[in-house]
Amino acid sequence: MAARWSSENVVVEFRDSQATAMSVDCLGQHAVLSGRRFLYIVSLDAPFEGHRKISRQSKWDIGAVQWNPHDSFAHYFAASSNQRVDLYKWKDGSGEVSTTLQGHTRVISDLDWAVFESDLLVTSSVDTYIYIWDIKDTRKPTVALSAVAGASQVKWNKKNANCLATSHDGDVRIWDKRKPSTAVEYLAAHLSKIHGLDWHPDSEHILATSSQDNSVKFWDYRQPRKYLNILPCQVPVWKARYTPFSNGLVTVMVPQLRRENSLLLWNVFDLNTPVHTFVGHDDVVLEFQWRKQKEGSKDYQLVTWSRDQTLRMWRVDSQMQRLCANDILDGVDEFIESIALLPEPEKTLHTQDTDHQHNSSHGEEEVLKEDPPSSLLEEKKSEQLGLPQTLQQEFSLINVQIRNVNVEMDAADRSCTVSVHCSNHRVKMLVKFPAQYPNHAAPSFQFINPTTITSTMKAKLLKILKDTSLQKVKRNQSCLEPCLRQLVSCLESFVNQEDSASSNPFALPNSVTPPLPTFARVTTAYGSYQDANIPFPRTSGARFCGAGILR
16 A cells, blocks of 8 residues: 655645646746636746636637747747647736647647757647647648557657657557658557557656556567566556656556545556555546756655646655665765765874874874775765665665555664565564674574464575575665565465465476566566566467367
8 A cells, every 4th residue: 555645735726727738837837727718827836826817719628738848938838729739928927829730630639849859849630640840830740740540649759859659549659750651660559548658768768658458568669579567557547657756657547436546656666556645636637747846956846637626736755756766775876976076085284293193193094094994985875875874764764555564663672573464374573683784784584473384485585585685785785675575575476376276286286386586676677577477388289170180
């Protein structure tokens, strides 16, 4: 179950707006809410002090709206309505339509401003065409991409200026705008309609797709036949987008009951359970976007618009961001680089009056100058990366929402008691931390009553926990939370093997699948155990032919 943190910072109601789309500008100053009769411009710095309206005359709702992402064009935003796109200019508290793009013959499904070129806008439509427009010349599109089926989503690549992706029902096409005649790659991504596309912010080949088939899939389009990882859900996924920090993902579900919480934050390296649930909206979230960070602030703000007609701004602090990190030393490369930039120790100048003091402490000073103790280096490393420097800090930062786990921590005694429930089994374990931990000193693990698993299973779990802890402390990393996750994962694996063996009375006694390896779960960019769920191909068989002969 996800952690339920403190509620949002700001809630603003727009009960009569009937807005169906929302967008936040690249400066983090304004949000636009798009209704049928008005466009509402909300100041995010002072959302309670009123808002401005731009009237519009149309019988069609706005399907998509987006501000230009470039600072020099931050006062422009585009809004699609039926077969046209209106470009609005907002300046000095007033807005107006500056120009209109007309070219599609069916409803426009999506639009997206180019990441690298401020003048380019791409639109997708049910008419099977994807148009790239240059707003300096709006008479016709500069590039036309033609697909067999209509496109529901279109997104520019965040690292490659020429690459974009479109979704067509359950398929994805990757395009190069310099080669508009045909798509450069094709992904048969889902069995149902794709509702959302998002490119990875740091890799030009990775993207995430969310679908009506109750899943989010992660792809490297250079390997289109197999997804990298999958997030299975119980309900359709409306949107899934990467966070601007760490390795996070925000999803919007389509719950069966409107009052169910549908806005979740995940760590893409651990998709077993969300790290946070945003609780507050009374209906489905229609749109969410990140606000630009304020200068000097480490916090992020997530702006959401819901069918309950409320605009909410959620504070995502550094503690929540840390839950999306791949490892507790995420960012160690930056630390290694920073070590090279550290200034050399200052040389102390001694006068003749202090010669006797200098002689008495000369040996210690030289040792410190030439070879600082490793403990000082570790302390410097921890300070720079914001890591736990004491066992008490590690206990305070640990995620206690791991499923089926209860942890009782005693920092004074340097120990903790872990209780895990899985099916009909119960495990209780005492973990003790030596004084040198985590500097090349691993904790000890001891099973205590009541523990109901077999001695064989105990031995296997102890080996896995020792291996996991040793891998961490060899790099002076805290290991409690990784050990807890390994404990739960392996225990569930053992229990599932027992259940499958007991449900099949014809299974051979030694046919139980060996436990999964204990090395790191991620074998590709986001992949879990590679090929773990792919059945072995059939290599032999027999069949009766029409003459009754077995071949």
